[in-house]
Amino acid sequence: MSSTGALGQLMQALRCLPGVGPKSAQRMAFHLLQRNRPGARQLAEALLDALDRIGHCAECRTLTEGTLCPVCANPQRDRSLLCVVETPAEVHAIDQAATGFQGVFFVLHGRLSPLDGIGPDELRLDLLERRFQSGEVKEAILATNTTVEGEATAHYIHAMARRDGIRTSRIAYGMPFGGELEYVDGTTLAHAFKGRREF
Amino acid sequence: MSSTGALGQLMQALRCLPGVGPKSAQRMAFHLLQRNRPGARQLAEALLDALDRIGHCAECRTLTEGTLCPVCANPQRDRSLLCVVETPAEVHAIDQAATGFQGVFFVLHGRLSPLDGIGPDELRLDLLERRFQSGEVKEAILATNTTVEGEATAHYIHAMARRDGIRTSRIAYGMPFGGELEYVDGTTLAHAFKGRREF
Ligand SMILES: [Zn+2]
Ligand SMILES: [Zn+2]
Numbered sequence: 194m195s196s197t198g199a200l201g202q203l204m205q206a207l208r209c210l211p212g213v214g215p216k217s218a219q220r221m222a223f224h225l226l227q228r229n230r231p232g233a234r235q236l237a238e239a240l241l242d243a244l245d246r247i248g249h250c251a252e253c254r255t256l257t258e259g260t261l262c263p264v265c266a267n268p269q270r271d272r273s274l275l276c277v278v279e280t281p282a283e284v285h286a287i288d289q290a291a292t293g294f295q296g297v298f299f300v301l302h303g304r305l306s307p308l309d310g311i312g313p314d315e316l317r318l319d320l321l322e323r324r325f326q327s328g329e330v331k332e333a334i335l336a337t338n339t340t341v342e343g344e345a346t347a348h349y350i351h352a353m354a355r356r357d358g359i360r361t362s363r364i365a366y367g368m369p370f371g372g373e374l375e376y377v378d379g380t381t382l383a384h385a386f387k388g389r390r391e392f
Numbered sequence: 393m394s395s396t397g398a399l400g401q402l403m404q405a406l407r408c409l410p411g412v413g414p415k416s417a418q419r420m421a422f423h424l425l426q427r428n429r430p431g432a433r434q435l436a437e438a439l440l441d442a443l444d445r446i447g448h449c450a451e452c453r454t455l456t457e458g459t460l461c462p463v464c465a466n467p468q469r470d471r472s473l474l475c476v477v478e479t480p481a482e483v484h485a486i487d488q489a490a491t492g493f494q495g496v497f498f499v500l501h502g503r504l505s506p507l508d509g510i511g512p513d514e515l516r517l518d519l520l521e522r523r524f525q526s527g528e529v530k531e532a533i534l535a536t537n538t539t540v541e542g543e544a545t546a547h548y549i550h551a552m553a554r555r556d557g558i559r560t561s562r563i564a565y566g567m568p569f570g571g572e573l574e575y576v577d578g579t580t581l582a583h584a585f586k587g588r589r590e591f
Binding site: 198199200202203205206207209210211212217219220221222223224225226227229230232233234235236237238239240241242243244245246247256258280281282285302 | 397398399401402404405406408409410411416418419420421422423424425426428429431432433434435436437438439440441442443444445446455457479480481484501
């Protein structure tokens with residue numbers, strides 16, 4: 194049996210998953226075809242369905258099914274408290290953890306990285322600026338990661354916010370330096386939120 | 393953002409992959425939707441295509457696209473030398489490694505395991521018996537894994553083959569005890585084939 198044809202293409206396609214190399218892809222392909230064909234079909238359908246239905250929230254840019262994500266669409270959320278994060282996974286992590294956070298989000302989909310061509314335009318900081326200028330936001334929690342680029346991004350947004358007279362804070366307590374917010378446990382994340390300090 | 397809807401369903405569906413728990417599934421879902429939508433679509437299509445096109449070879453029962461797999465369809469292969477393996481992944485591993493094996497295969501899709509209700513019928517040993525009785529096979533290489541159940545399966549097939557006057561051998565050299573054939577490197581596998589001994 195060669196690695197060409199439908200089987201080879203499946204092995205190749207599985208490698209688009211993060212952390213999946215040729216050996217794992219091979220193991221996954223055989224597992225699905227031999228032992229879990231219904232699961233394979235469900236996965237294919239879930240992928241197509243997600244691609245079809247999931248886009249960006251018009252307000253905060255997180256991944257969502259409707260025009261507005263459940264957070265932005267919820268009138269109970271405190272729109273004066275805006276938390277800026279790098280990725281939708283972080284919105285998810287913060288909302289899953291018992292952080293007590295009741296505000297809203299803005300998702301950058303990245304961080305400033307001039308060498309990679311990622312500047313304010315790529316992060317849609319124009320949309321964030323518009324939020325700041327609406328007068329609705331009182332405090333911006335800068336929850337970018339504690340990496341060098343995450344810090345630089347927080348500084349940049351801090352300067353923007355100050356021009357509009359908006360207070361900023363930075364989550365800090367409990368975050369390991371160089372750590373990725375998405376992989377921090379819920380308790381640490383809760384501490385990081387409660388222990389946030391003026392930027 | 394909650395874990396329901398299309399996103400939650402995708403996370404759930406990804407868990408059908410071996411070795412993928414809730415955290416990895418979440419990371420994979422976000423990665424695909426945020427950074428690799430074309431890859432996600434390709435994966436969905438490769439899954440559906442594979443499900444649609446890949447079945448069992450009528451002769452050896454390995455996974456294949458046609459009625460016969462490329463090995464069984466190849467007139468150059470030595471049909472007097474039959475290698476019995478547990479899974480299609482092992483056919484793949486043996487054919488990828490430079491074992492020098494030029495014979496044909498029979499795939500059991502498992503091993504005898506009475507406690508799990510896996511007996512001769514489940515392994516389609518009736519089909520194997522028919523091959524033995526055809527007079528075509530001179531030697532059966534028993535390449536089931538070196539686990540307790542794999543050994544028991546080899547013994548069972550050895551007894552069957554002997555009744556039909558067929559010589560059996562067992563690959564042995566270089567296989568770690570309790571090891572899974574699929575995960576052994578090519579060189580070890582080549583040695584195991586060359587060093588096979590009469591059962
Ligand atoms: Zn939103
Ligand atoms: Zn075949």
